[in-house]
Amino acid sequence: MLQPGEEQKTQATVDSIIAQLIMMEADRKTTLIGVGGGVITDITGYAASIYMRGIKFGFVPTTLLSMVDASIGGKNGIDVGIYKNLVGTIRQPSFILHDPIFLNSLPQSEWINGFAEIIKHACIKDAAMFRELESNTLKKYQGRKVLVCKLIQRNAILKTNVVQQDEFENADRKLLNFGHTLGHALENQYSLSHGQAISIGMTYACQISKQITGFKETNRVVSILERYGLPTYAKFDKQKVFHALKMDKKRERKEMSYVLLEKVGTGVIKTISLDQLEKIIQEL
Ligand SMILES: NC(=O)c1ccc[n+]([C@@H]2O[C@H](COP(=O)([O-])OP(=O)(O)OC[C@H]3O[C@@H](n4cnc5c(N)ncnc54)[C@H](O)[C@@H]3O)[C@@H](O)[C@H]2O)c1
Helix, strand or coil: CCCCCHHHCCHHHHHHHHHHHHHCCCCCCCEEEEEECHHHHHHHHHHHHHHHHCCEEEEEECCHHHHHHHCCCCEEEEEECCEEEEEEEECCCCEECCCHHHHHHCCHHHHHHHHHHHHHHHHHHCHHHHHHHHHCCHHHHHHCHHHHHHHHHHHHHHHHHHHHHCCCCCCHHHHHHCCHHHHHHHHCCCCCCHHHHHHHHHHHHHHHHHHHCCCCCHHHHHHHHHHCCCCCCCCCCHHHHHHHHCCCCCEECCEEEEEEEEECCEEEEEEEEHHHHHHHHHHC
């Protein structure tokens, strides 16, 4: 059992898990199972990937966010200080067991966080789901188990399809990082939840899209984020955040691959020079 919180997603926690595995005499036939939210599944997958150069692992995601996103795709890792997911592996779990019963105890704030990733999927790949979300409310999903299960399944399939086509993020998988470049730079510096951070990141990615792709639906995206209780425009120290953003894994030397929208349901990847990006962020 680990203490809750993003602060636990560190090498020190992984070291303590490895010490326990040694104590239990775990061997290459051992399977490590992570039952919890995205923090737990990220840590479990990473610890299992490096112990004895890799043992099997499986996940039982217990938050909405981990059911629709974090448990799927095999990205496992930890944070290093303010730098999110800087160290990790890509290795697939042997199984993922979804059970909606875990939603019964989920606090409202964690439902909201889960919708951040659901809205992200809709923005980049599924305009029809975006319209469904526009016509529903969080309360309606919470009150109708069938509706929420269908939504979880739709999102799990969407992410699985993307990962199956591009496991190592050479192309389409990059789209799943919509809102994450700025979001990750904000998350640990301002102690935001992952959902809150990427919601703000998506808001500003829409603003940047307006300049680069001519995206015209920022208000629509902002409205849906607010409809599901997520933060949008926020005050932050632009210099400090740009400094953290430069360590994003999508940077290649002096350029950043940035996920933008052409229209709702169609994400695109554009290369922006760091100089231009710094200017854009200063002017946001
Ligand atoms: N690997 C990936 O592809 C990927 C994708 C998205 C997010 N992530 C990572 O996932 C993390 C966020 O995951 P999260 O939002 O699940 O946060 P989390 O794991 O911190 O869980 C949020 C809170 O909910 C509690 N909780 C979990 N299940 C519960 C339940 N059924 N009932 C009541 N409380 C419960 C936890 O104890 C915790 O306090 C971030 O670290 C993020 O970087 C990874």
